[in-house]
Amino acid sequence: MALKLYYSPGACSFAVHVLLEEIGQPFTQECVSIPQGMTSSAGFLRINPKGRVPVLVVGAEVLTELPAILLYLALRHPEGNWLPTAHPMALARCAEWFNWLSGTVHTMAVGQVWQAGRFIGEPCLEAQVEAKGRINLTQAFERIEGHLSREPYAVGRQYSAVDPYLHGLSISSLDSACATTGGPARSETCART
CATH class of the missing domain: 1.20.1050.10 (Glutathione S-transferase Yfyf (Class Pi); Chain A, domain 2)
Known part of the structure; x- marks a missing residue:
């Protein structure tokens, strides 16, 4: 399943990038610079009407909010024990x-x-x-x-x-x-x- 991360340099979207790398999950990424106002652009607001990063596109699904994205990735890859689900x-x-x-x-x-x-x-x-x-x-x-x-x-x-x-x-x-x-x-x- 194709993953695409929308991020801004220096923003919390870095955490998603880190976990994706830790997991070894291939993904593409697109910079949406907060300082340049790109999160308020019409094109980005069609992807995330909240106007915030990170956004992770998973196939046809658009997932927003950092904890939700980290939770999703951890649950999709239980082999890494990213969430202590047994405890x-x-x-x-x-x-x-x-x-x-x-x-x-x-x-x-x-x-x-x-x-x-x-x-x-x-x-x-x-x-x-x-x-x-x-x-x-x-x-x-x-x-x-x-x-x-x-x-x-x-x-x-x-x-x-x-x-x-x-x-x-x-x-x-x-x-x-x-x-x-x-x-x-x-x-x-x-x-x-």
Whole structure:
């Protein structure tokens, strides 16, 4: 089945690329640059009306939202043990990470830093939203660093579909947006992935 990944450099779509490479699944890719406004183009909005990357086209199906795409790939390739399906608590921890990374860290904190205007209708207040985003992002990275200083991966001792998401957040330009840089535990985890 043919797979096509729509991505933007430096965006969370990197995590899908990482997992596809880990799996060894052939795919094609198309750059849809966020800074150049390509996610708002009529052509891309026909593919994903949400105007966001990543998008994974699987045959005739269009799959959006990073956790859903990572989940799909992990379930399609159970041989890699990308999701601990035999261990309910570990699987729940994957869902917990996906929800927190997607809903709080990525959508809220990263959004506040890079797209403050989405959160407030007053341009004169965007700097305050961005400043709060930097605080939120710093706190999130500190929480991730604390966890990874105790465990080698997001879900204990086993690499999972969550780790490419952490990797993508850690190596992207997001660290330059907050007061803290990648800590040693995150750096070690990224080196292993």
